[in-house]
Amino acid sequence: VLLFPADFKDNLNKVYEAIEESDFLAIDGEFSGISDGPSVSALTNGFDTPEERYQKLKKHSMDFLLFQFGLCTFKYDHTEEKYVMKSFNFYIFPKPFNRSSPDVKFVCQSSSIDFLANQGFDFNKVFRNGIPYLNQEEERQLREQYDEKRSQANGAGSLSYISPSATKCPVTVPEDQKKFIEKVVEQIEDLLKNEENESLELEPCTGFQRKLIYQTLSWKYPKGIHVETLESDKKERYIVISKVNEEERKRREQQKQAKEQEELNDAVGFSRVVHAIANSGKLVIGHNMLLDVMHTIHQFYCPLPDDLSEFKEVTSCVFPR
Amino acid sequence: VLLFPADFKDNLNKVYEAIEESDFLAIDGEFSGISDGPSVSALTNGFDTPEERYQKLKKHSMDFLLFQFGLCTFKYDHTEEKYVMKSFNFYIFPKPFNRSSPDVKFVCQSSSIDFLANQGFDFNKVFRNGIPYLNQEEERQLREQYDEKRSQANGAGSLSYISPSATKCPVTVPEDQKKFIEKVVEQIEDLLKNEENESLELEPCTGFQRKLIYQTLSWKYPKGIHVETLESDKKERYIVISKVNEEERKRREQQKQAKEQEELNDAVGFSRVVHAIANSGKLVIGHNMLLDVMHTIHQFYCPLPDDLSEFKEVTSCVFPR
Numbered sequence: 001v002l003l004f005p006a007d008f009k010d011n012l013n014k015v016y017e018a019i020e021e022s023d024f025l026a027i028d029g030e031f032s033g034i035s036d037g038p039s040v041s042a043l044t045n046g047f048d049t050p051e052e053r054y055q056k057l058k059k060h061s062m063d064f065l066l067f068q069f070g071l072c073t074f075k076y077d078h079t080e081e082k083y084v085m086k087s088f089n090f091y092i093f094p095k096p097f098n099r100s101s102p103d104v105k106f107v108c109q110s111s112s113i114d115f116l117a118n119q120g121f122d123f124n125k126v127f128r129n130g131i132p133y134l135n136q137e138e139e140r141q142l143r144e145q146y147d148e149k150r151s152q153a154n155g156a157g158s159l160s161y162i163s164p165s166a167t168k169c170p171v172t173v174p175e176d177q178k179k180f181i182e183k184v185v186e187q188i189e190d191l192l193k194n195e196e197n198e199s200l201e202l203e204p205c206t207g208f209q210r211k212l213i214y215q216t217l218s219w220k221y222p223k224g225i226h227v228e229t230l231e232s233d234k235k236e237r238y239i240v241i242s243k244v245n246e247e248e249r250k251r252r253e254q255q256k257q258a259k260e261q262e263e264l265n266d267a268v269g270f271s272r273v274v275h276a277i278a279n280s281g282k283l284v285i286g287h288n289m290l291l292d293v294m295h296t297i298h299q300f301y302c303p304l305p306d307d308l309s310e311f312k313e314v315t316s317c318v319f320p321r
Numbered sequence: 322v323l324l325f326p327a328d329f330k331d332n333l334n335k336v337y338e339a340i341e342e343s344d345f346l347a348i349d350g351e352f353s354g355i356s357d358g359p360s361v362s363a364l365t366n367g368f369d370t371p372e373e374r375y376q377k378l379k380k381h382s383m384d385f386l387l388f389q390f391g392l393c394t395f396k397y398d399h400t401e402e403k404y405v406m407k408s409f410n411f412y413i414f415p416k417p418f419n420r421s422s423p424d425v426k427f428v429c430q431s432s433s434i435d436f437l438a439n440q441g442f443d444f445n446k447v448f449r450n451g452i453p454y455l456n457q458e459e460e461r462q463l464r465e466q467y468d469e470k471r472s473q474a475n476g477a478g479s480l481s482y483i484s485p486s487a488t489k490c491p492v493t494v495p496e497d498q499k500k501f502i503e504k505v506v507e508q509i510e511d512l513l514k515n516e517e518n519e520s521l522e523l524e525p526c527t528g529f530q531r532k533l534i535y536q537t538l539s540w541k542y543p544k545g546i547h548v549e550t551l552e553s554d555k556k557e558r559y560i561v562i563s564k565v566n567e568e569e570r571k572r573r574e575q576q577k578q579a580k581e582q583e584e585l586n587d588a589v590g591f592s593r594v595v596h597a598i599a600n601s602g603k604l605v606i607g608h609n610m611l612l613d614v615m616h617t618i619h620q621f622y623c624p625l626p627d628d629l630s631e632f633k634e635v636t637s638c639v640f641p642r
Contacts, residue, residue, distance in 0.1 A: 110417055
């Protein structure tokens with residue numbers, strides 16, 4: 001089963017289900033490289049202490065990207081007396097979510113890329129259709145951004161995306177914009193008087209003009225209208241104003257919250273699968289697995305701790321068994 | 322015109338010809354990222370002095386890979402009174418050439434990769450079929466490696482790949498390998514006595530055994546036989562021994578040299594196109610071109626010099642106009 005972003009959402013419940021019903025799990029990762037310092041064979045040799053191995057990999061392997069994650073779930077079928085296996089293959093890529101989201105830089109090692117290319121690895125699936133992810137701190141920050149926007153919007157009555165204080169006094173409109181704003185206010189007066197029209201689309205205008213409109217309307221009409229910015233096919237932004245009663249306003253607010261929650265889930269992306277593995281408490285096995293575990297924690301949970309004992313603690317939270 | 326390694330060799334003369342006959346050239350590069358430090362807009366602003374701009378890009382942009390190089394040649398057709406344009410598009414990837422060649426690490430920036438993905442960029446063409454390259458120092462080193470191998474081979478008569486000193490005294494064969502080596506020598510005595518057989522394939526054996534065979538034969542039979550290692554379909558290495566006279570030996574040596582020269586050319590790869598552009602002395606134009614020029618020199622010529630004035634000197638050698 002190959003999973004891309006669109007597929008991913010549709011199939012996530014199947015993945016959750018497979019994890020839940022399984023007796024144990026196996027994982028394997030593919031990386032964009034192994035070592036940015038010593039050669040791979042020099043990086044890990046049989047004489048390393050566990051602490052040395054951890055420190056070396058932390059120093060020389062963590063700037064690479066885990067860009068394919070394989071998951072197999074195993075469930076014993078008692079009547080058939082055999083294991084039933086389900087396998088999932090996730091391509092992973094930190095596609096920037098919005099302008100303020102982290103713009104991840106990762107290293108590629110030519111020999112690793114060449115090895116994967118020779119195995120028929122499809123790089124387009126990673127870079128075009130990879131599933132995004134956030135670690136816990138990034139998820140927390142994004143959640144805060146949404147909460148902040150929402151509380152601002154509530155403070156400003158039906159208006160969104162402006163700071164509450166801006167609504168408490170008349171807006172200072174620059175001389176050259178006064179005519180423009182007056183015309184907008186006239187249009188809205190017409191809208192409110194006219195019982196037939198429910199909404200009004202303004203002409204596309206500049207970001208500064210939109211800000212003035214938001215501020216003016218928030219001050220002049222704290223209730224009774226809903227203002228939002230949409231984008232035309234030509235990528236021009238324009239404002240739509242609609243009359244709303246209190247009930248309608250609440251419905252819209254809820255709709256918006258649901259949409260935001262979905263956006264947030266999309267951004268957390270593949271990390272949700274890792275959370276599900278962690279929460280399941282199922283036994284996770286793998287071959288030569290230290291690097292896989294380190295990358296999994298580093299990418300989907302938190303920066304790696306300084307020493308091995310702390311790493312073990314974190315790991316026992318993520319993979320309890 | 323899209324050019325991959327196989328295509329590349331076949332079409333290189335067309336590229337050379339287009340450069341030679343042109344009145345001027347235009348180039349454009351695509352990179353795996355722009356800035357590993359400040360945001361791209363902060364990296365380059367209109368108030369930079371040329372020296373500042375150079376230092377910033379050198380510090381924050383050079384770990385990315387120039388992985389697509391576009392070349393357009395323009396030639397004025399006086400009878401038709403218009404320009405005739407030829408365009409070439411090269412995908413570039415530092416595929417490791419052999420075990421001792423550099424294993425290049427390069428950085429990718431998610432936002433740049435995402436931008437290219439949205440433009441339909443084909444990453445598989447880069448990573449599976451990209452044309453390799455060497456800078457001047459790497460080319461020099463590889464050339465030296467070949468020269469060294471050749472002079473060693475000459476010193477050891479018809480035998481290749483062993484150090485000359487090893488042939489001057491009888492080889493110390495470990496006790497447990499003596500029987501094996503004796504048997505090989507018997508087989509060769511048979512070969513030399515028998516006038517019908519021209520060559521002899523030995524059974525696949527270990528690298529250590531092959532070394533013992535090379536050393537023993539080089540000492541016992543300094544002339545009259547040719548020894549080489551081949552690889553079977555099963556990737557097992559085995560030794561082939563053939564009788565040669567002096568003429569045959571020279572022919573083989575020349576064949577080998579020609580093959581080595583071709584391997585070397587393949588390894589220098591795309592750098593040959595850049596050399597051709599440089600040697601042509603043609604005017605090279607481009608849009609917002611500093612980063613393209615810096616990457617071109619950095620990847621295909623030499624590490625970037627410390628300051629702008631030296632960079633200008635190097636650039637005037639690579640792009641004389």
